[in-house]
Amino acid sequence: MSSAKVSTSGLVIKNRVVPVSGVEIVDFLDVPGLALAPEDGQKRRTRWVRMQILHTTKGIPHHRNRTPQRVRPGAGPRDGRDRALASYWQRDPRSSAAHGVIDVDGSVAQLADLVLDKTFHAGNRGVNEFSIGWEMFQEGDGSLWESTLDAQVALVIAVGRAFGIQFQIHHPYTGATVPRLVDGGADCVGVFGHRDVTSNRGHSDPGDMIFDRLMDAGFEAFDFSAGEDREVWKERQEQLGLVTDGIPGPQTVARLREAGYRGSIWVLGKQCNDDDGKPEDGPMETRVCEFPCPLRSLAQLLV
Numbered sequence: 070m071s072s073a074k075v076s077t078s079g080l081v082i083k084n085r086v087v088p089v090s091g092v093e094i095v096d097f098l099d100v101p102g103l104a105l106a107p108e109d110g111q112k113r114r115t116r117w118v119r120m121q122i123l124h125t126t127k128g129i130p131h132h133r134n135r136t137p138q139r140v141r142p143g144a145g146p147r148d149g150r151d152r153a154l155a156s157y158w159q160r161d162p163r164s165s166a167a168h169g170v171i172d173v174d175g176s177v178a179q180l181a182d183l184v185l186d187k188t189f190h191a192g193n194r195g196v197n198e199f200s201i202g203w204e205m206f207q208e209g210d211g212s213l214w215e216s217t218l219d220a221q222v223a224l225v226i227a228v229g230r231a232f233g234i235q236f237q238i239h240h241p242y243t244g245a246t247v248p249r250l251v252d253g254g255a256d257c258v259g260v261f262g263h264r265d266v267t268s269n270r271g272h273s274d275p276g277d278m279i280f281d282r283l284m285d286a287g288f289e290a291f292d293f294s295a296g297e298d299r300e301v302w303k304e305r306q307e308q309l310g311l312v313t314d315g316i317p318g319p320q321t322v323a324r325l326r327e328a329g330y331r332g333s334i335w336v337l338g339k340q341c342n343d344d345d346g347k348p349e350d351g352p353m354e355t356r357v358c359e360f361p362c363p364l365r366s367l368a369q370l371l372v
């Protein structure tokens with residue numbers, strides 16, 4: 070019997086490949102040339118990955134380049150620009166990288182394990198430690214392809230469900246960073262832009278369009294600079310009978326899972342029960358999962 074690896078498209082999460090519906094993913098296990106150079110990532114120390122940070126490769130428009138950010142309909146050409154970027158990062162002596170790059174055709178190159186590895190994408194030690202970083206490939210004029218945005222939304226949702234990272238963003242963006250993120254983001258759970266962490270890039274790292282799409286998909290908008298997220302979560306934690314620190318961390322995620330919330334995500338609501346007492350859309354746990362608690366919801370991605 071052959072022991073050859075069967076190639077499956079998916080995200081590598083703690084050495085396991087998890088398919089994401091509708092997204093083609095090539096990873097560093099299949100293509101060793103995609104793996105990060107040592108200066109671009111390290112083993113993660115925390116067991117609590119709490120944020121996803123979104124980037125655009127060029128960060129334009131910004132204050133020096135005011136080309137409007139626009140969307141190109143459909144998908145760009147399949148010419149392997151994500152892999153070219155991975156290879157550039159490998160040769161580049163600076164510490165620069167991300168966990169994944171989304172190409173103009175909507176395909177994804179994954180360069181590091183989402184659980185085991187941290188990557189140097191945010192220029193902030195705390196944020197890098199606590200987060201997963203995604204780069205959307207931009208054309209030279211700053212435009213993004215619809216397929217890139219669609220794939221980014223799908224990845225953010227899939228990873229949010231796998232990790233129990235709540236579906237919430239910082240909004241509105243006023244041109245300023247979020248002080249809590251600048252301080253390392255230890256109490257920040259959700260999906261943020263590089264622009265929320267640093268003023269060294271422009272507002273278009275990653276721009277408004279991806280956040281508009283996430284809100285259209287049902288993500289909640291909180292002003293993290295004003296602490297809106299923590300006020301709302303204190304009320305929710307009280308309802309759930311938890312310590313009310315306002316941070317939806319591992320204990321809150323575990324309680325949401327126990328209470329039947331899909332993917333341990335508040336906005337996804339509870340499983341519906343029909344008359345025979347079984348969930349309408351099948352059992353939540355269909356397989357034994359070896360991951361720590363937030364990752365038990367991985368099974369729900371396998372649809």
Ligand SMILES: [Zn+2]
Pocket residue numbers: 123124125128190263270274
């Ligand atoms: Zn960036």
